[in-house]
Amino acid sequence: MAEQLDIADVERWVLAFADAVEEEAGYLTDLDRRSGDGDFGSNMAAALRRSREAVAAAGSTAAGDPFQVLGETFLGHSGGTSGPLFGMWFREFGKAGAGAEAFTLEMLAGATANGWATVARLGSARVGDRTMVDAIAPASEALAEAVEGGLSLSEGLRSAAEAARVGADGTSGLLGRRGRTSYVGEAALGSPDPGAVAVALFYGAAREVAGA
Amino acid sequence: MRRQFVNDPGDVVAEALEGFAAAWPGHVRLNADPAYVVRARPASGKVAVVSGGGSGHEPLHVGFVGTGMLDAAVPGAVFTSPTAVQIRAASRAVDTGRGVLHVVKNYTGDVLNFRIAGELLADEGVESGIVLVDDDLATDTDDGPGRRGTAAAVVVEKVCGAAAERGADLAELTALGRRVAAGSRTLSVALAAGAHPGQSRPSFELPGDEVEFGVGIHGERARQRRAFGPSREIVPQMVSPLAEALGLGRGSRVLAVVNGLGATSDLELYGVFREARRVLKDAGVDVVRSLVGTYVTSLDMAGCSLTLVRADDEVLELWDAPVATPALTW
8 A cells, every 4th residue: 555645635535524424424424413513414514515526626736735735724614613723633634734745644743733733723623622633633543653653554544534533432421621512411421422423434545546 | 674775785885985975085095906095195105905805884994094193094895804815915015015904894705805915915025914903892702713803993993003104014014903902892772773775674674662782793693682771771781781881980081982873863962972971970980081873884784882091191192192984073
């Protein structure tokens, strides 16, 4: 398997992520109904539909460009809270791949770590707060370990995708302290946070593209 | 059953903005996408003052774009923050190189999108600062997102707008805005909830013998319901906690804003102001300036808010400075 993700791979990653969210839109919206205001899945799907067109029209010349487009689309799509946070998250991947021909595992680990820091700072969310951070943090740790251990890109992404999935599933047992979910408290217990699930889908899509 | 003048509910904000800009060609220009409103005659060589927030609070904020107040306003969808991309575009459009002051009402979405816009602007070399307006005494609790921002936004925008016109720099404006916001408290009382565009039912029902006390400006219920009664009984219940929160006493000077929430007549609002002034006078508090009218609304909610702002010579001088906007002119 390739040790890098070039521009075409990144575009496939974005499309695979959009496909996954669209497939799960109903499920994500249902999750959001239990913990928020019930528009997460449809909002994400709508932003990604726009992103598909924008990415196709952009004519990327660097590996970070599709993520840059994704970030801008999310930051301009809706004025809620989860959309803009995803926008800033994608933007870190755009920055990491700015001017580069391809992403290495190390670059993805760096983008994930920076994305974690950005989302945590802007959303004032820590691990255990039942937010997207609960999927980002384990993915970030898995990627750092993969780089440390000299794993291949596909092995690293497999590990990150599994860690993000476990992290997202684990939000089922967490009480929300940030965002709208903090208003409903225990009523959301038993179902995972939709933002964390979307992050798991993001790494799942990367794993798929890397052939892991 | 509530009836409204609406075409497609999804077009309400865009259509209103188009009408607003067409009605005030000497004052404002509209950029349709991303949506923001700027002055018809852009200022030069001053810090730009920009505000924004969800629509449904008109005339806030677009009505305050003009000489002596805002350089740009960024409207979101109804009761929804504008996007960071909108805020960035509006800020870029009015930046003269001296930086941009963002006046932001304290709601999670608004704060997040303005903070993100500030970071995007910083990446492009545009300096910005944030003044959070958090005057709603009804949400003064130790946990949660803090007090909501309501009608004090008008005072902060007016005072900072005047100071910017006089050449204050970004740091001075940020400090000034924060000082005014810190010295402002508001309480709102609803007699009837408003209805979202296209919806025939109000967002909550109130029995005829009760008022919603400490209501917000987004159609949400308040924590308390109290007995309805004549103005002379309701207004003192608003004044006393505000005066206490601001530590007002004999000899204190305040600026008072009596604001209609969308469907309350000026006739009633002036009566409310009369009561508020009387109660404050009895406590030895001097109402040195006032603003009475409909400025910060919650769609077509019936009710009013009372805002008291601690007034010193600097604030008063800036308040008195000339202003020429669609919603506020002197």
